[in-house]
Amino acid sequence: MTYLNTRGSRVSIRMSKESDLTVLVIGSGGREHSLVKICLNSPIVSKVIAAPGNGGIATEAECHPVQVDDPADIVSLAQRVEASLVIVGPEVPLAAGAVDALEAVGILAYGPGKAAAQLEASKAFCKDFFARHGIPTAAYGTFSDVDSALAYLDTQSYPLVIKASGLAAGKGVIIAENREEAASTVQEMLSGAAFGDSGRQVVIEEFLEGEEASIHIMVSGEDYLMLPPSQDHKRIGEGDTGLNTGGMGAYAPASIITPELEQEIRDTVIRTTIDGLMKDKLDYRGTLYIGLMLTDAGPKVLEFNVRFGDPETQVILPLVADDLVDIFLKCARGDALPDKLNLHPAYSMVVVLVASGYPGSYPKGDPISLPDQLMRSATLVHAGTKINPEGELVTNGGRVLGVIGTGPTLKISAEKAYALVDQVIFSTKVFRKDIGWRQLERKPHKA
Ligand SMILES: Nc1ncnc2c1ncn2[C@@H]1O[C@H](COP(=O)(O)OP(=O)(O)O)[C@@H](O)[C@H]1O
Ligand SMILES: [Mg+2]
Incomplete structure (x- = not known):
């Protein structure tokens, strides 16, 4: 079948009927396991394939190896498995042009x-995009040469935020307490010593104070649907202390985003973004993750990610009552989206189990024992796991598993998650006991 999407580009899609999709999910983390579960539950999907997948995904879906940073390899796999829709999970294949390559051969892709x-x-x-379209964000400068960066540092107050411009797997942001620290950070980044080519351009920006929250929207050109707002915990230690990680836990909906604040974000951030994308002729069809700092002067955007956040995905997708695959398909085609998303009136929390030593070096291959039977309202999402040659489930990464609890209040969802955390056993297991503390302690709070 060939569809003409709303912007007139031709997208052909291979499927015998609308309810017979073969979906290929690209990626290997907790985010992708959550996406695989959504696909398995979708009435319009008949087959789910993941690449490369992980130890948990492999028990639920067919997995194939793939070079995620190589669009040609993704295309050849998608053709081999006759995928009707490819959902690209991580940023690396998106930045490498996986979606363009898939569409060039007539395969629909979400992202x-x-x-x-x-x-x-x-x-x-991204910062230039914010500036061009009046999207509220921290004041900034971008630099590729050391002398002008150092001159800029003299004009700033501290603390100051220094960011490697390119992809740095969440490690490229440094908060400098003084000019000296800022100067050495800038020099290390621009020389390529700190983050290779990703650091050869830097963004230097104003330090913003406030609480962070994120909002995911699914975009199809001019239309978008908002997912429940979430908050995550990046630091390894309780009370949000210690080293930064990929994420130790998250919860949604985040009640700090009140209905009034949500409206303000729609008006000042999202509308301006969608209009900006149209003006810049950036054909956006996929998830946009909006990282926000809620300052006294209103919400300001810290960053955009062009895909689902991990672990946030693990808590926001289960709150959606509608068939998300149908929405992904509409976005991939560039079709109009429904006016609103139907949500379950529930709260969801994920506690991430990591391997001891993470985010530094950590052992792999530690055998994992899971309970035979899961309680209702609690699920497990695999991230760094694999099935070893002996057929055992073992650890295979820093973030090993996400344990998700869902309930009518955040407190109940936490109880469900932590009860299951205790039943998952591996000798290197480390986790935070205080996920959700901001919201659970907030007085008065909604949940
Ligand atoms: N302007 C800023 N003011 C204060 N903190 C910031 C600022 N920019 C980033 N941060 C902090 O650094 C973290 C990482 O920055 P972000 O822009 O999200 O980059 P990335 O996620 O790619 O590492 C944020 O979650 C926030 O805690
Ligand atoms: Mg971030």
Whole structure:
């Protein structure tokens, strides 16, 4: 079948009927396991394939190896398995142009093309986008040469935020307490010593104070649907202390985003963003993750990611009552989206189990024992796991498993998650006991 999408580009889609999709999910983390579960539950999906997948995904879906940073390899796999829709999970294949390559051979894909993926792949590009379209964000400068960066540092107050512009797997942001620290950070980044080519351009920006929250929207050109707001915990230690990680836990909905604040974000951030994408002719069809700092002067955007956040995905997707695959398909085609998303009136929390030593070095291959039977309202999502040659489930990464609890209040969802945390056993297991503390302690709070 060939569809003409709303912008007139031709997208052909292979499927015998609308309810017979073969979906290929690209990626290997907790985010992708959550996406695989959504696909398995979708009435319009008949087959789910993941690449490369992980130890948990492999028990639920067919997994194939793939070079995620190589669009040609993704295309050849998608053709081999006759995928009707490819959902690209991580930023690396999006930035490499996986979606453009898939569409070029007539395969529908959920996720932005290479041009729009620069919003994540280049923080300098993203900040210029914010500035051009009046999207509230921290004051900034972008630099590729040391002398002008150092001159700029003299004009700033401290603390100051220094960011490697390119992809740095969440490690490229440094908060400098003084000019000296800022100067050495800038020099290390620009020389390529700190983050290779990702640091050869830097963004230097004003330090914002406030609480962080994120909002995911699914975009199809001019239309978008908002997912429940979430908050995550990046630091390894309780009370949000210690080293930064990929994420130790998250919860949704985040009640700090009140209905009034949500409206303000729709008006000042999202509308301006969608209009900006149209003006810049950035054909956006996929998830946009909006990282926000809620300052006294209103919400300001810290960054955009061009895909679902991990672990946030693990808590927001289960709150959606509608068939998300149908929405992904509409976005991939560039079709109009429904006016609103139907949500379950529930709260969801994920506690991430990591391998001891993470985010530094950690052992792999530790055998994992899971309970035979899961309680209702609690689920497990695999991230760094694999099935070893002996057929055992073992650890295979820093973030090993996400344990998700869902309930009518955040407190109940936490109880469900932590009860299951205790039943998952591996000798290197480490986790935070205080996920959700901001919201659970907030007085008065809604949940
Ligand atoms: N302008 C800022 N003011 C204060 N903190 C910031 C600022 N920019 C980033 N941060 C902190 O650094 C973290 C990482 O920055 P972000 O822009 O999200 O980059 P990335 O996620 O790619 O590492 C944020 O979650 C926030 O805690
Ligand atoms: Mg971030």
